[in-house]
Amino acid sequence: MPRKTMVEAIRDGMDVMMERDDNVVIFGEDVGYFGGVFRATQGLQAKYGKSRCFDTPISELGIVGAAIGMAAYGLRPCVEVQFADYMYPAYDQIVSEAARLRYRSNGDFTCPLVVRMPTGGGISGGQTHSQSPEALFTHVSGLKTVVPSNPKDAKGLLIASIEDPDPVIFLEPKRLYNGPFDGHHDRPITPWSKHELGEVPEGHYRVPLGQAVIRREGAALTVLAYGTMVYVAMAAAAETGVDAEIIDLRSLLPLDLEAIVASVRKTGRCVIVHEATLTSGFGAELSALVQENCFFELEAPVRRVTGWDTPYPHAQEWDYFPGPERVGRAFLEVVSGDQ
Amino acid sequence: MAGAAAKSTRSPGRGVTEKDAPGAEGARRGDPSGDGAPQGANFTREDELTAYRSMLLIRRFEEKAGQLYGMGFIGGFCHLYIGQEAVVIGMQMAARPGDQVITGYRDHGHMLATGMDPKGVMAELTGRRSGYSKGKGGSMHMFSKEKQFFGGHGIVGAQVPLGTGIAFANRYRDNGAVTLTYFGDGAANQGQVYESFNMAELWKLPVVYVIENNRYAMGTAVTRASAQTDFSKRGASFNIPGEQVDGMDVRAVRAAGERAITFARDGKGPYILEMQTYRYRGHSMSDPAKYRSKEEVQKMREERDCIEMVRKRLLESWKMPEEELKTIDAKVREIVNEAAEFAQHDPEPEPAELWTHVLL
Numbered sequence: 001m002p003r004k005t006m007v008e009a010i011r012d013g014m015d016v017m018m019e020r021d022d023n024v025v026i027f028g029e030d031v032g033y034f035g036g037v038f039r040a041t042q043g044l045q046a047k048y049g050k051s052r053c054f055d056t057p058i059s060e061l062g063i064v065g066a067a068i069g070m071a072a073y074g075l076r077p078c079v080e081v082q083f084a085d086y087m088y089p090a091y092d093q094i095v096s097e098a099a100r101l102r103y104r105s106n107g108d109f110t111c112p113l114v115v116r117m118p119t120g121g122g123i124s125g126g127q128t129h130s131q132s133p134e135a136l137f138t139h140v141s142g143l144k145t146v147v148p149s150n151p152k153d154a155k156g157l158l159i160a161s162i163e164d165p166d167p168v169i170f171l172e173p174k175r176l177y178n179g180p181f182d183g184h185h186d187r188p189i190t191p192w193s194k195h196e197l198g199e200v201p202e203g204h205y206r207v208p209l210g211q212a213v214i215r216r217e218g219a220a221l222t223v224l225a226y227g228t229m230v231y232v233a234m235a236a237a238a239e240t241g242v243d244a245e246i247i248d249l250r251s252l253l254p255l256d257l258e259a260i261v262a263s264v265r266k267t268g269r270c271v272i273v274h275e276a277t278l279t280s281g282f283g284a285e286l287s288a289l290v291q292e293n294c295f296f297e298l299e300a301p302v303r304r305v306t307g308w309d310t311p312y313p314h315a316q317e318w319d320y321f322p323g324p325e326r327v328g329r330a331f332l333e334v335v336s337g338d339q
Numbered sequence: 340m341a342g343a344a345a346k347s348t349r350s351p352g353r354g355v356t357e358k359d360a361p362g363a364e365g366a367r368r369g370d371p372s373g374d375g376a377p378q379g380a381n382f383t384r385e386d387e388l389t390a391y392r393s394m395l396l397i398r399r400f401e402e403k404a405g406q407l408y409g410m411g412f413i414g415g416f417c418h419l420y421i422g423q424e425a426v427v428i429g430m431q432m433a434a435r436p437g438d439q440v441i442t443g444y445r446d447h448g449h450m451l452a453t454g455m456d457p458k459g460v461m462a463e464l465t466g467r468r469s470g471y472s473k474g475k476g477g478s479m480h481m482f483s484k485e486k487q488f489f490g491g492h493g494i495v496g497a498q499v500p501l502g503t504g505i506a507f508a509n510r511y512r513d514n515g516a517v518t519l520t521y522f523g524d525g526a527a528n529q530g531q532v533y534e535s536f537n538m539a540e541l542w543k544l545p546v547v548y549v550i551e552n553n554r555y556a557m558g559t560a561v562t563r564a565s566a567q568t569d570f571s572k573r574g575a576s577f578n579i580p581g582e583q584v585d586g587m588d589v590r591a592v593r594a595a596g597e598r599a600i601t602f603a604r605d606g607k608g609p610y611i612l613e614m615q616t617y618r619y620r621g622h623s624m625s626d627p628a629k630y631r632s633k634e635e636v637q638k639m640r641e642e643r644d645c646i647e648m649v650r651k652r653l654l655e656s657w658k659m660p661e662e663e664l665k666t667i668d669a670k671v672r673e674i675v676n677e678a679a680e681f682a683q684h685d686p687e688p689e690p691a692e693l694w695t696h697v698l699l
Binding site for chain 1: 416478528
């Protein structure tokens with residue numbers, strides 16, 4: 001099976017859907033001629049023409065707003081916001097229009113829209129090119145929020161998202177574009193060509209939204225992670241020797257609560273890791289759900305390891321980033337009961 | 340030139356800086372070359388030298404930043420201003436102390452132009468303790484209250500409403516200051532720009548919107564992203580006057596800047612200057628710039644370079660000995676090398692710095 005980077009897999013997913021469905025249109029800043037700053041749309045304009053893959057002005061509100069209109073009419077726009085950090089001008093359209101169209105039209109209209117956004121840090125991007133705003137979307141009813149962690153999932157999840165009748169926020173951890181980054185920024189990255197999850201099936205397939213997957217089976221504690229943090233957690237488990245069960249959530253909403261509950265009931269302990277800030281982060285929601293559903297099986301308080309409650313720093317990126325050392329320390333503390 | 344209707348209502352501005360106050364040393368004015376000088380330019384030998392020195396400082400600083408980036412001393416994003424130097428220097432020559440400056444992410448030149456310390460700017464690029472934001476901000480996010488520089492902003496167009504608000508504060512305090520609000524041709528398509536225009540004209544705010552049209556919004560050419568490519572007309576529906584300016588000619592920039600700033604300072608409201616300029620380097624350090632031809636860049640460098648034009652006038656029209664220019668070149672290099680040296684050896688911020696200046 002051919003191995004692809006995550007960027008290539010995402011491009012492949014769009015390619016497959018453009019081929020199958022004339023209603024799929026792709027646009028955003030630098031997306032057409034230039035092929036996207038991360039090259040996710042490279043070649044699509046040449047293949048499908050300027051009416052199906054095109055450049056827009058730098059107008060996030062306009063991009064998303066126009067896409068919602070297209071979607072309401074029956075197209076399936078898959079738009080790119082160049083960095084998740086650029087999303088805020090479009091937030092009103094996402095929250096007040098995309099997420100609400102089905103509800104307020106009593107189901108007469110839906111909004112089959114995908115908004116792709118590179119997310120997360122690790123590239124010295126500082127405060128305006130590193131944020132992880134997933135909780136701003138999961139807090140809004142009417143949106144689905146997806147965070148793939150590898151090329152194979154990325155393609156299948158993207159296809160499922162494009163086919164979904166409702167708006168999907170598709171957050172692509174940019175630090176994973178080229179390989180499974182485990183938080184050791186001072187070591188060379190393993191490319192996807194040397195990783196089995198870089199094996200991307202040809203053609204059309206879906207990874208259904210709302211299905212988590214266990215990346216590492218274990219008995220000592222359950223780790224809930226998504227995106228880049230899946231690999232940080234894997235590294236932390238390997239380095240501490242803690243027999244962690246690592247769950248890759250893949251989609252935050254819909255959430256695979258069943259998988260989470262089954263694992264925590266088995267292990268009795270839970271660590272949640274994400275790169276976004278702690279307060280009101282998605283970890284808070286996960287923590288509450290674990291407590292509500294597994295209270296009598298828990299043997300230790302649920303623990304969150306996240307980015308600090310500060311803006312993403314430029315110079316002190318790796319002090320901010322919840323790397324394998326911090327995650328591993330939490331594993332050891334939760335397992336030993338020494339908190 | 341666009342905005343002719345607006346322009347025709349007033350005469351070409353004379354200087355507004357103290358040095359250039361009407362009547363002061365009128366005899367030293369005039370275009371020595373006798374041709375090619377933009378209307379109202381009146382550049383003296385001293386003006387040419389100021390422009391040369393200031394633009395060269397930006398050029399050399401940016402070249403050095405590019406080198407340090409290549410060597411791994413600067414991480415993340417770094418947007419070089421090379422090619423556009425005449426815009427910020429010409430405007431700064433037209434402004435007076437107390438006028439504020441705010442811009443986007445291609446901001447190193449603006450900081451140097453307002454007089455910020457090259458060491459502090461370079462040390463912020465390298466993320467060190469003595470950087471203007473102590474490493475918190477990086478290339479795109481630096482500030483100086485002392486120099487009335489309101490930042491470096493990483494989100495395209497986001498500084499435009501802020502610049503409008505600063506101008507409101509000027510009016511509220513009646514302090515006579517004008518806000519120079521810079522943004523690019525790409526940012527000019529953000530909706531918040533037009534909300535700002537409306538308010539600025541509605542309340543007659545003392546703000547000059549300087550649109551640096553360098554022809555490419557990242558990798559997208561102006562013609563592929565803008566329905567109206569004459570940016571001086573972007574304020575037309577709000578009745579904001581505008582002009583297209585040769586942004587490669589520092590004389591034209593200063594002259595237009597004087598007209599615009601005087602207009603705003605006189606309480607007549609906002610003014611738009613579209614600076615037609617060009618960036619030689621990629622959008623950022625990771626941009627191979629495949630969306631334009633090498634010939635196009637080469638042609639601009641050879642025929643329209645803002646520094647070379649001044650240099651040529653100094654040598655040929657003002658008969659300045661080349662040695663004197665070489666002395667300036669050497670001095671500028673020394674300042675830049677010092678800044679680079681400093682920025683490489685200044686310590687990194689203390690770990691506790693992560694937690695300062697934030698609500699916890």
